[in-house]
Amino acid sequence: VQQTVQELFGKQPNKSVNPDEAVAMGAAIQGGVLGGDVTDLLLLDVTPLSLGIETLGGVFTKLINRNTTIPTKKSQVFSTAADGQTQVEIKVHQGEREMASDNKMLGRFNLIGIPPAPRGVPQIEVTFDIDANGIVHVSARDRGTGKEQQIAIQSSGGLSKDDIENMVRAAEKHSADDKKRREMIEEINRVESILHDTESKMEEYKDQLPSDEYSKLKEGASKLREKLSNKDSESVQSVKEAADEFQRQSLKLFETAYKKMQSDRESSQSSSSSSSSSSSDQQSSDDDKDKDKDQKEQQNK
Structure with a gap:
């Protein structure tokens, strides 16, 4: 790699930074930040892909956009799609496509016990809360009854860097x-x-x-x-x-x-x-x- 860089640019690459040492130092600094020992330096991590839920018609509704710094928290109110609906299924996805089926599903859960009412009347507050470790806590709460369900998932969803880049390129293409x-x-x-x-x-x-x-x-x-x-x-x-x-x-x-x-x-x-x-x-x-x-x-x- 170094030889190729030298041939392309016609000069010696800078070798003053040791990659292994840089990674180790970054991890140590982040540990100090999380432990409260380091206060004058802040390392910012970001979400690799947008996070959201599937809504009526299979649409992917984003709550947290890609490259948002973490920790972060975002809430949005949704409602029922049918008269007398007593439960809703929350499907959590990540990706950049407009339709939920084209993105990666991270998890799902049901909020049950919603009092029967005309469509659009119940208020279901969905909250995405990403902590400093990248764990996504997704909750759904019926404002009328106070009933709540939640799920905890890893924000990366097990995707590699190449997977993430491919998903971003696919979103741009389509x-x-x-x-x-x-x-x-x-x-x-x-x-x-x-x-x-x-x-x-x-x-x-x-x-x-x-x-x-x-x-x-x-x-x-x-x-x-x-x-x-x-x-x-x-x-x-x-x-x-x-x-x-x-x-x-x-x-x-x-x-x-x-x-x-x-x-x-x-x-x-x-x-x-x-x-x-x-x-x-x-x-x-x-x-x-x-x-x-x-x-x-x-x-x-």
Whole structure:
């Protein structure tokens, strides 16, 4: 190696640093830092690859980015993907690809005992905590009940330096395709959320919506779901435009239904108030008649 370097650069390489001594000295200094004996020198270690979890649609959601200095800690709040979901599976991955399946899984665990609730309501706080030894502590806690589960794993995941470099190169190579794939999945997740919320409101306002408009809205939801089922032949933009148009139509109808509910409520309150006033006037008239009758009886006496 030294001869090759000399031939390439035309001069003798510097041999003043002994590699073995450098490694030993670095280890000794780091031991002093961890033990508190060395305070004027700090050796920084970093995460070799990004760390995160798999989320809806198989997307890799990063919590700690590559080359972040350790120790470090990061939390993010997630929620359930289905109504009445009582448990979530936390899949921990490391890598640089946009989809979890293209990265290396480090471990998994379940958080159970989540109270049944509509999707998106429970708050699940996921925390990644990497200590000075590179051990990753991953926990998931339901904010509502306080229930918590966790796992401890090695941040390197048993990968060699070559493995890490290959994963980084693969991420760079597939960057454009991965980005498009992720964008489509995230748009599908958004559209499914719109459909879920809209169909819930349709049932809530069913009595206030004209039957023909209700049918149109139901038909629009079916067409949008059909578009999602053919996502491979659709572009992100076409799905987005169809979803936005459906949402505009539904919001307009729900606004009309809400105003009708408000008007009916005000009419009901007004009618109730009028009835109460009429009853009060009648009572007052009856009281006056009784008073006149008593006065006449007194005069006769």
